[in-house]
Amino acid sequence: MNLTRRDFLVGSAAVAAGASVSAPFFLPRHHVDRRPKRSRLAILHVEQYSQKIDEILAAGLRLFRIDVRAKRVVIKPNLVDYAPGDAINTHPLLVLAAAESFRRMGAKSVVVAEGPGHQRDTQLVLSQSGYDEYLQEEKIRFVDLNRDELIRTPLCASYTSMKYLWLPRTVLEADFLVSMPKIKTHHWSGVTLSMKNMFGVVPGTRYGWPKNILHWKGIQESILDICATVPVHFVIADGIVAMEGNGPLNGTSRRLCKILLADDPIAADTTSAHLMGLDPGRIVHIREGAKFIGNTAASLIDQVGESVVLPRVSFQVVPEFEHLRGHDSF
């Protein structure tokens, strides 16, 4: 068999891609520094999904100095696919409560926007996950980010070899972008939290279902490039029922009974990882993102609400991410 130069290059890339689960980045590859001087974070205890979430969330948001008056608020939940149970998608009651809160706080507009990564039929996911009914009842607009108008957007970091992405207008024009992840483990990226949740802004009509190009360019690297380019202004993470094991779709539900609020996605994901009993310092996109997106050091995070309690048993992960479990560095 003849080995051409192209084959050699392709093969080298293949080997590199296979070895990229947690390789460190030796040189910074970001062109922005969005780290706030201090970050603020709150952990709220919530037993179950009920109408009371509205009050709990509103009280939690009052712990922050949020000004959304006359702003376009875009809420980005994690709406992947539908299967019975509460462990895959951000619960619609929490999303609804967030939308209501931002409306009450004077937002010019509030839309819920998502581009499901596995299902092409967004309407089917919306109706089967219960979103459709709630959104219609409360007259909250939903934008399918897989099919929104696209704008060629230069990336503000170069962890992947991509110079730009085509990104949805709705997200780019948001004045206040809220990432609302489900707290889950993920078989390709270790965890899927507020940063990984931003994969959903990458449009399927342009990049396909699943958004496979991001996997080929490196998942950790793609997360960093996207989060450098599309700033998340606030995080509301759904950890009332979380997921462990073979996430994001086929893991096991696990009750954490927590909602986490933060004005910094790195602080949010660092703390979520601690709540899962995983070491954020070993999660590549969190560790690297702490250099330019947000704060991971406890001394720079003002924590209100409950304090972090490490679980007695860390979240189960697939074997490739076993090294994330069982830390004691918080």
Place this chain on the structure above:
Amino acid sequence: MPTVTTDAIVLSDLLAEITLRQLPCGGWAALACSAQPAIEPSCYCTLALSSAVSTSRAERAFEFLLQSQNRNGSWPAFAGDDQEGAWVTALAVMTLRDLPAAIPARLKGFEWLMNFAGRESNWLWKWKFRTADRHVRFDPEKFGWPWIPDSVSWVVPTSFALLALKQLPCSCSGFEQAPFRIELGIEMLLDRACPGGGWNAGNGVVYGTPLAPHPDDTAIALLALTDHRQESVVQNGLQYLEHVAADLNAPWSLAWAILALAAHDQDTKLLQQRLACMPDLQAIEDTSTLALALLALDQERALLDLGVK
């Protein structure tokens, strides 16, 4: 129970809405609120319009598609997109089937499709998937078509490429490899089915766990496999789709299910009636769904356009 007359009213309402959404350039945007023409909705709308309304609108639609073609023979996902091409090329060459003036453009499109393949067509990537990267169960020897260049094969783009290549009049003059690509694509679809029947995007088993099928992906795969109905994988897919279609409440998936079940000679009258009865069908924001609903209610013509019947 709706009647044939009701269906005719629904068809006419849908047609009026699609006509209304046509952009000045002749194409359609993905969403009603958008003005950015995209190829996928434009193809479905053109198919829905082409034999139903005045020729001037259809002509503008064909003209838009012809002018959108990239120099390399492919089509972009939307107007203004990069020029390297996308999976919608298969849809565009099918949509232009009955237009004599489009023959050169279609031939260029077919050529591009013949050279467009999943990364696992390269022996080194096959080796990677056989040795270092085995969490997704699939046979890398069997490859089809990706969504965009430089990624691996998936069920939907492979199915559309198969439907398009089957419209090639012969496998001569530069298309000698077409039967080989078609055969390999069919094998790839059969290999990527979910263990319980049906298809999702293309990951049947991940980390040893069987994943659930999706109705629309299953329907599109079944449309590409109408000549292989004796295969047990196809039979399992049909069973899954028949079962799930009975309760589908989303028009996109229901429309695809109707087309696929009809292509496999199943009675779809009740499903069509349910689709026609869905409230505010013409208010659906997603224009592709609107056009597909119309095609599903006019399934005989739609299947002819797709080259299935």
